[in-house]
Amino acid sequence: MTPEQLEHVTRIAEKYNYGNNGWNKEHADKVAQLTQRILQQFTKLKLVDEKEADLLLAKAIALPHDIGRNPKAVGYGKFEHNMCSFLTLKEELKGGPLNEEEAIIIQYCALFHTGDKWNHTAIPQKTEVTKRLAGILRIADALDYELDQRVRDATLTVRKNEVVCKVIASSPTDEEIRRAYKKSDLFVQVFSREIKFK
Numbered sequence: 275m276t277p278e279q280l281e282h283v284t285r286i287a288e289k290y291n292y293g294n295n296g297w298n299k300e301h302a303d304k305v306a307q308l309t310q311r312i313l314q315q316f317t318k319l320k321l322v323d324e325k326e327a328d329l330l331l332a333k334a335i336a337l338p339h340d341i342g343r344n345p346k347a348v349g350y351g352k353f354e355h356n357m358c359s360f361l362t363l364k365e366e367l368k369g370g371p372l373n374e375e376e377a378i379i380i381q382y383c384a385l386f387h388t389g390d391k392w393n394h395t396a397i398p399q400k401t402e403v404t405k406r407l408a409g410i411l412r413i414a415d416a417l418d419y420e421l422d423q424r425v426r427d428a429t430l431t432v433r434k435n436e437v438v439c440k441v442i443a444s445s446p447t448d449e450e451i452r453r454a455y456k457k458s459d460l461f462v463q464v465f466s467r468e469i470k471f472k
């Protein structure tokens with residue numbers, strides 16, 4: 275992804291104020307930072323192909339993931355917010371500077387960032403990349419569960435078939451970690467590894 279394409283996605287996120295009501299720029303930026311950090315470390319640990327380790331794309335999936343919470347989003351009040359983010363991104367990315375594959379990855383990561391739609395939704399293309407990125411996004415999102423950016427960093431190590439994620443924070447993260455375990459289901463499936471948080 276190019277910086278210009280990321281800029282286009284950022285403007286869409288800004289248009290919807292990143293979601294509103296706490297799901298704001300600070301939350302979006304924190305989720306983007308953690309998504310990039312996890313992806314970066316996964317690349318070093320060879321859990322992700324170097325070609326897939328596009329940090330700009332990682333930021334582009336994170337920034338607009340909650341825009342469906344904004345009353346201006348497509349389907350607002352009718353569907354869950356992840357579906358509204360998906361529908362809004364589908365509409366907003368149409369005819370823009372992104373290629374079709376990247377647009378699909380961004381839309382579906384928004385759809386899969388919460389809930390269990392990834393379990394029974396067919397993705398038109400780039401299924402594996404989308405699921406890997408969505409698996410990481412779900413964890414990054416959970417680590418800002420209280421929407422107050424208390425998690426400063428997440429460092430990863432691999433032990434046999436297990437990934438250990440050390441959460442570095444300014445205050446207790448019991449809720450964030452509980453939520454991260456709950457949302458690590460997709461991660462466990464696509465990376466074929468258990469994950470432990472501490």
Ligand SMILES: [Fe+2]
Pocket residue numbers: 297301305339340415
């Ligand atoms: Fe979120």
